[in-house]
Amino acid sequence: xxxxxxxxxxxxxxxxxxxxxxxxxxxxxxxxxxxxxxxxxxxxxxxxxxxxxxxxxxxxxxxxxxxxxxxxxxxxxxxxxxxxxxxxxxxxxxxxxxxxxxxxxxxxxxxxxxxxxxxxxxxxxxxxxxxxxxxxxxxxxxxxxxxxxxxxxxxxxxxxxxxxxxxxxxxxxxxxxxxxxxxxxxxxxxxxxxxxxxxxxxxxxxxxxxxxxxxxxxxxxxxxxxxxxxxxxxxxxxxxxxxxxxxxxxxxxxxxxxxxxxxxxxxxxxxxxxxxxxxxxxxxxxxxxxxxxxxxxxxxxxxxxxxxxxxxxxxxxxxxxxxxxxxxxxxxxxxxxxxxxxxxxxxxxxxxxxxxxxxxxxxxxxxxxxxxxxxxxxxxxxxxxxxxxxxxxxxxxxxxxxxxxxxx
Amino acid sequence: xxxxxxxxxxxxxxxxxxxxxxxxxxxxxxxxxxxxxxxxxxxxxxxxxxxxxxxxxxxxxxxxxxxxxxxxxxxxxxxxxxxxxxxxxxxxxxxxxxxxxxxxxxxxxxxxxxxxxxxxxxxxxxxxxxxxxxxxxxxxxxxxxxxxxxxxxxxxxxxxxxxxxxxxxxxxxxxxxxxxxxxxxxxxxxxxxxxxxxxxxxxxxxxxxxxxxxxxxxxxxxxxxxxxxxxxxxxxxxxxxxxxxxxxxxxxxxxxxxxxxxxxxxxxxxxxxxxxxxxxxxxxxxxxxxxxxxxxxxxxxxxxxxxxxxxxxxxxxxxxxxxxxxxxxxxxxxxxxxxxxxxxxxxxxxxxxxxxxxxxxxxxxxxxxxxxxxxxxxxxxxxxxxxxxxxxxxxxxxxxxxxxxxxx
Numbered sequence: 001x002x003x004x005x006x007x008x009x010x011x012x013x014x015x016x017x018x019x020x021x022x023x024x025x026x027x028x029x030x031x032x033x034x035x036x037x038x039x040x041x042x043x044x045x046x047x048x049x050x051x052x053x054x055x056x057x058x059x060x061x062x063x064x065x066x067x068x069x070x071x072x073x074x075x076x077x078x079x080x081x082x083x084x085x086x087x088x089x090x091x092x093x094x095x096x097x098x099x100x101x102x103x104x105x106x107x108x109x110x111x112x113x114x115x116x117x118x119x120x121x122x123x124x125x126x127x128x129x130x131x132x133x134x135x136x137x138x139x140x141x142x143x144x145x146x147x148x149x150x151x152x153x154x155x156x157x158x159x160x161x162x163x164x165x166x167x168x169x170x171x172x173x174x175x176x177x178x179x180x181x182x183x184x185x186x187x188x189x190x191x192x193x194x195x196x197x198x199x200x201x202x203x204x205x206x207x208x209x210x211x212x213x214x215x216x217x218x219x220x221x222x223x224x225x226x227x228x229x230x231x232x233x234x235x236x237x238x239x240x241x242x243x244x245x246x247x248x249x250x251x252x253x254x255x256x257x258x259x260x261x262x263x264x265x266x267x268x269x270x271x272x273x274x275x276x277x278x279x280x281x282x283x284x285x286x287x288x289x290x291x292x293x294x295x296x297x298x299x300x301x302x303x304x305x306x307x308x309x310x311x312x313x314x315x316x317x318x319x320x321x322x323x324x325x326x327x328x329x330x331x332x333x334x335x336x337x338x339x340x341x342x343x344x345x346x347x348x349x350x351x352x353x354x355x356x357x358x359x360x361x362x363x364x365x366x367x368x369x370x371x372x373x374x375x376x377x378x379x380x381x382x383x384x385x386x387x388x389x390x391x392x393x394x395x396x397x398x399x400x401x402x403x404x405x406x407x408x
Numbered sequence: 409x410x411x412x413x414x415x416x417x418x419x420x421x422x423x424x425x426x427x428x429x430x431x432x433x434x435x436x437x438x439x440x441x442x443x444x445x446x447x448x449x450x451x452x453x454x455x456x457x458x459x460x461x462x463x464x465x466x467x468x469x470x471x472x473x474x475x476x477x478x479x480x481x482x483x484x485x486x487x488x489x490x491x492x493x494x495x496x497x498x499x500x501x502x503x504x505x506x507x508x509x510x511x512x513x514x515x516x517x518x519x520x521x522x523x524x525x526x527x528x529x530x531x532x533x534x535x536x537x538x539x540x541x542x543x544x545x546x547x548x549x550x551x552x553x554x555x556x557x558x559x560x561x562x563x564x565x566x567x568x569x570x571x572x573x574x575x576x577x578x579x580x581x582x583x584x585x586x587x588x589x590x591x592x593x594x595x596x597x598x599x600x601x602x603x604x605x606x607x608x609x610x611x612x613x614x615x616x617x618x619x620x621x622x623x624x625x626x627x628x629x630x631x632x633x634x635x636x637x638x639x640x641x642x643x644x645x646x647x648x649x650x651x652x653x654x655x656x657x658x659x660x661x662x663x664x665x666x667x668x669x670x671x672x673x674x675x676x677x678x679x680x681x682x683x684x685x686x687x688x689x690x691x692x693x694x695x696x697x698x699x700x701x702x703x704x705x706x707x708x709x710x711x712x713x714x715x716x717x718x719x720x721x722x723x724x725x726x727x728x729x730x731x732x733x734x735x736x737x738x739x740x741x742x743x744x745x746x747x748x749x750x751x752x753x754x755x756x757x758x759x760x761x762x763x764x765x766x767x768x769x770x771x772x773x774x775x776x777x778x779x780x781x782x783x784x785x786x787x788x789x790x791x792x793x794x795x796x797x798x799x800x801x802x803x804x805x806x807x808x809x810x811x812x813x814x815x816x
Contacts, residue, residue, distance in 0.1 A: 016461060016464045016465070019465070020465070050484070053424060053484075053488060054487070054488065054491060056424045057424065057427070057428070057488050057491035057492045057495060058491040058492070058494060058495040059495075061491050062490065062491055062494045064501070064502075065487040065488075065490045065491045065494070065500075065502055066487070066491075068483060068486065068487040068490075068502050068504070069483075069484055069487035069488065069491075071483075072480035072483050072484050075476060075477075075479075075480050075483075076458070076461075076477055076480050078476065079462070079473040079474070079476040079477035080461055080462065080465050080473075080477065082470065082473040082476075083462055083465035083466040083469050083470055083473045083474075083477075084465045084466070086466060086470045086473070087465060087466040087467075092473075093472070094472075094473055094476050096476070096553075098506070099551055099552075099553075120551075143507050143528075144507075145504075145507075
């Protein structure tokens with residue numbers, strides 16, 4: 001007998017019929033004798049509907065009240081799913097985050113989980129019930145309702161799996177696993193049987209938004225076996241593992257890309273200590289997130305400083321940078337919001353030389369100019385003109401033999 | 409400085425604009441220095457929307473899950489109203505029944521309040537906040553969400569007023585008070601400045617559905633001053649008082665009526681002990697509520713037995729009764745579902761003779777045949793053909809001078 005935590009996202013529980021399908025799937029597994037905790041999101045569209053109402057009340061809705069409001073979305077799904085299970089003759093019991101209780105800090109709309117009391121859940125599982133828990137939400141020490149922020153339901157699933165020492169945590173979504181790259185770009189893209197946590201983190205943060213980063217980090221930290229599967233089709237999905245369990249036959253696991261980037265350069269910056277902070281602090285103060293940062297060696301006492309931001313923040317960031325340019329006596333601000341970032345990711349590259357060289361040669365063979373390069377231990381990212389995205393992804397996919405199954 | 413509990417029903421908070429109007433109203437009073445707890449229902453239509461979803465999941469939705477589901481309706485309103493108040497610069501804080509905590513028994517969908525912890529509310533009021541509480545809901549000893557059943561938000565309001573020893577509990581609704589009768593039937597109907605608890609109970613149970621019976625009983629038991637007012641217009645509404653505070657100038661306070669009744673008679677029933685129970689038990693077993701019961705003296709060893717039920721239950725009750733008729737060897741079952749019940753209500757009739765006689769004379773003068781009569785200490789009810797409803801109500805309204813203000 002195994003213990004599983006199944007998490008279903010908003011699309012998987014988006015209609016009455018889909019909730020019933022989830023109930024069927026859960027019941028089938030529970031009938032084999034396994035114990036199941038189901039974590040659900042709000043029905044798709046519901047959270048936005050609630051946020052829209054909130055914004056009509058208050059331009060910047062009070063965080064505590066916003067949490068009380070939007071947490072109802074998941075609560076509705078838990079109750080409906082429990083009814084659907086009961087209707088199939090499968091005993092079930094729903095819980096809000098507060099009822100469990102999933103204790104968080106008091107930072108409304110982006111709270112972090114501190115502790116989970118699993119006593120009620122364990123008792124229900126022992127009694128043969130399926131336990132249905134509202135994702136995305138918790139309660140602080142004073143009993144205020146909190147929410148965990150975007151993707152919080154994944155985090156709830158992983159945190160419960162950790163608390164219960166579950167055998168696996170299944171994240172059901174609308175894709176059937178993690179692919180070597182986006183199949184809409186490269187039809188030869190292949191589902192990975194497994195991927196390491198670190199690769200997954202790089203893939204997620206680079207735009208393969210199958211899982212939320214926080215939940216993957218959390219799973220890694222607490223040794224939770226995560227599996228990404230489709231709610232709508234059968235299959236084993238992709239298991240996310242620790243590196244040491246993987247046969248390192250593949251050099252790289254996948255190709256991630258991000259279309260949402262824009263790049264900004266400030267040229268002729270006096271090269272002296274503290275200058276990077278002077279440039280970036282005002283950007284950060286406006287809550288603009290910075291992705292890649294590149295500063296090359298200086299020539300003639302000045303340097304060029306380049307970074308990328310989300311395209312939505314491009315205009316705002318450029319304006320701030322122009323003020324900084326004047327202030328620092330730098331030369332000028334250049335910008336480009338028609339770029340993309342493409343990354344190859346793989347733990348294999350740690351122990352294999354020549355990966356970067358293969359990547360650059362492949363792009364050169366297609367006449368694709370590389371504008372920026374940034375690397376980490378298990379990924380190499382390049383920024384290129386957005387018009388080359390599809391061409392570059394397909395060329396790299398072929399160059400690294402990603403369409404062929406690993407020998408593992 | 410006074411403490412008030414204001415309760416707003418579903419229609420009063422049915423749209424974003426109406427919630428904002430409620431916020432304006434509450435803020436105005438709070439700015440005078442009074443302390444206010446607001447109890448709200450779900451936005452009109454929301455509870456039915458949720459119940460519809462539940463029924464698609466399970467023909468008879470699990471009670472615990474149904475409570476978890478529908479309690480979200482009030483939670484949404486509390487959060488939105490708190491935001492609207494904050495937006496007006498009025499500090500506010502929302503609470504679910506569980507957060508307060510409003511402890512109930514564990515009878516889902518019709519729980520009863522056992523105890524209210526008012527410590528958090530008091531602290532917030534002292535801190536100058538408006539406290540917004542979800543009506544209709546509570547939590548049982550095991551932390552399960554419960555609901556109080558129909559009209560439960562009124563009960564929440566009264567119970568909080570009792571716990572806080574509030575100066576008054578205001579029930580805001582879509583009518584501006586309790587009237588001598590329905591103004592749609594008799595345009596001369598007049599708003600009563602005050603009415604006794606007992607009269608209110610009779611008026612409510614007889615079809616003047618301004619307040620839920622349970623909340624009125626509760627208010628009487630805990631000495632809470634209840635006032636019924638309109639959310640949409642200014643005015644003092646109707647104060648519900650104890651008899652001893654009222655000047656007994658009026659003989660009767662109002663005329664209630666109920667269009668939803670149907671009558672059933674079983675004739676030629678052998679007159680022996682236990683026969684009433686034999687007739688009514690099978691009806692009660694089917695959860696059919698019985699209103700009036702009349703059994704006249706017997707003649708020739710048999711008697712006729714008549715009672716009224718809700719029109720929706722008429723066909724079902726008639727079928728049951730026909731089986732009983734055969735079983736008891738009675739003569740036949742007669743039924744009529746085109747009747748109405750009209751009642752005159754007033755504490756004044758206790759100490760004044762001739763009220764019944766005036767009533768019957770008035771109806772006779774209009775050639776209205778009385779089919780059944782039933783009386784209590786402060787009301788007299790008659791059943792007549794439904795076609796006479798308007799005529800009877802207007803004639804009685806005039807006969808008892810209800811269009812003229814009391815001398816009180």
